[in-house]
Amino acid sequence: MQPMPTADLRRNSGRRYSGPLLTMASGFTPIGLEDYVALHLKANPGENRGTLVKNLRSAIAADRQGVRCACDAPLWIAGSAQAGHGCFACITSGSTPDGNYKIVVATDRM
Ligand SMILES: [Zn+2]
Secondary structure: OOOOOHHHHHHHOOOOOOOOOOOOOOOOEEEOHHHHHHHHHHHOOOOOHHHHHHHHHHHHHHHHOOOEOOOOOEOOHHHHHHHOOOOHHHHOOOOOOOOOEEEOOOOOOO
16 A cells, blocks of 8 residues: 655645736846836835935946856846845845846946
8 A cells, every 4th residue: 555645635635826927937027227216216205216226227237247146146136226236036035026126227228
């Protein structure tokens, strides 16, 4: 008689994935710098626009210079502007990137 994989059966019985549906495989939402600033200030009305833009530009510049997270992953621009240079996983302690924005640095016209 074979042992029953009870733990696995319990985990899969009648359970459905109820998390957010991600539109991209990476889980990141591509967004331009100006759009991000507008959204961020809407969600955080107390923040200074000039400081936010300065921090974002600083993070983008560091990324372009090849600065990486302590774990050697590429920088997460939006998070690095707030919490210092780091990748998404390190800044958020490994949470799933739903609802967070990764700034796409395609153009730099601010
Ligand atoms: Zn990291």
